Amino acid sequence: MHFPASNSPFPQFRREVRWSGMATQADLLNLAMEYHRAIPERIRRYLNGRGIPDPVIDLHLLGWNGERITIPVFDRDGKLAFFKLAKDPEDPAAGPKMLTPAGTHAELYGWERVRVKPCRIVICEGEFDRLVLESQGIAAVTSTGGAGVFRQEWAKEFEPIPEVFVCFDRDEAGRNGARRVARLLSQAKLVELPDEVGEGGDVTDFLVRRVKGREEFLRLLQDARPLTREETSDPIGKGRAASGKGARDDVQYLKSRIGIEKLVGRYVSLRMRGENYVGRCPFHDDNDPSLVVYPKTQSFYCFGCRKHGDVVDFLREMEALSFGEALDVLRDLAA
Ligand SMILES: [Zn+2]
Numbered sequence: 001m002h003f004p005a006s007n008s009p010f011p012q013f014r015r016e017v018r019w020s021g022m023a024t025q026a027d028l029l030n031l032a033m034e035y036h037r038a039i040p041e042r043i044r045r046y047l048n049g050r051g052i053p054d055p056v057i058d059l060h061l062l063g064w065n066g067e068r069i070t071i072p073v074f075d076r077d078g079k080l081a082f083f084k085l086a087k088d089p090e091d092p093a094a095g096p097k098m099l100t101p102a103g104t105h106a107e108l109y110g111w112e113r114v115r116v117k118p119c120r121i122v123i124c125e126g127e128f129d130r131l132v133l134e135s136q137g138i139a140a141v142t143s144t145g146g147a148g149v150f151r152q153e154w155a156k157e158f159e160p161i162p163e164v165f166v167c168f169d170r171d172e173a174g175r176n177g178a179r180r181v182a183r184l185l186s187q188a189k190l191v192e193l194p195d196e197v198g199e200g201g202d203v204t205d206f207l208v209r210r211v212k213g214r215e216e217f218l219r220l221l222q223d224a225r226p227l228t229r230e231e232t233s234d235p236i237g238k239g240r241a242a243s244g245k246g247a248r249d250d251v252q253y254l255k256s257r258i259g260i261e262k263l264v265g266r267y268v269s270l271r272m273r274g275e276n277y278v279g280r281c282p283f284h285d286d287n288d289p290s291l292v293v294y295p296k297t298q299s300f301y302c303f304g305c306r307k308h309g310d311v312v313d314f315l316r317e318m319e320a321l322s323f324g325e326a327l328d329v330l331r332d333l334a335a
Helices: 024-035 039-048 054-059 111-115 127-135 151-159 172-184 205-210 214-222 229-233 245-257 258-264 311-319 324-335
Strands: 070-075 080-086 122-126 140-141 161-166 189-191 271-275 276-279 293-295 297-301
Touching: 024 080, 039 054, 054 080, 054 127, 080 271, 080 293, 111 140, 111 151, 122 127, 127 140, 161 172, 161 214, 172 189, 172 324, 205 214, 205 276, 229 245, 245 311, 245 324, 258 276, 258 293, 258 311, 311 324
Parallel strands: 122 140, 122 161, 161 189
Antiparallel strands: 070 080, 271 276, 276 293, 293 297
């Protein structure tokens, strides 16, 4: 990650942090503390307004890097793995709301909750949703990869937790993602957010924008249902993921449904240049926009590290996924 020396108003941020073993834990923790101390009052007020009060901001060390809200994400061993970066609410520029820094892959946000084996936990979709639930005294976790990524290796850590609820966004990607998580966790129940949150509505819409309370959310949990037999035995799209011609057709179909610029734009701020898009490469420490995305050929190429490929390659590299896992994610995005 790189902070431009010229336009950062915070001298302490004028440094680079490399994620692949270059920065020590102490460096990263110090950085988290610096970011936390630098959080402007207006950002605190914004977070308060979206259901995250000061004690939760302080406990989870939310911060500010001069451009974006920083959310430190700790791995299973309690080490600071990376910062998720949320957009400045007053930044008028288009671009992803959340950025995942270069070279990181999906992590579970909230390992400290899983580790203490609570009697009840909610798996939700998004870092802020998780903090909104925590603010209501409800133990919650999320995948930093969103609804599409939940790793099999995380699942066994949930086994000792008697009640596991999956509450994703009220849209197709959310429903598919929730079913996939529930297939990995036998005790999991699916929580359906009511119509009133609207299509694409989430936990924050329910608790903050619709001003529902903790009790009303707990009632949703009571109404949660396990997977039906059909959902358990017939995972969506699994048949289409078979090898051979079917799989090739499937990949072609998915590629045609998901513009590569849209997928890359979930991770990288892209600017249009001619008929292509350019952005800072997430696969190397990129000071220039070296990554070029070619909508015409649905491919990308980095002039710095020479990584290249299609949507599947990008997603696999970005989230450290197998081919099949990447297709699952794309299928959800295409839905
Ligand atoms: Zn690169």
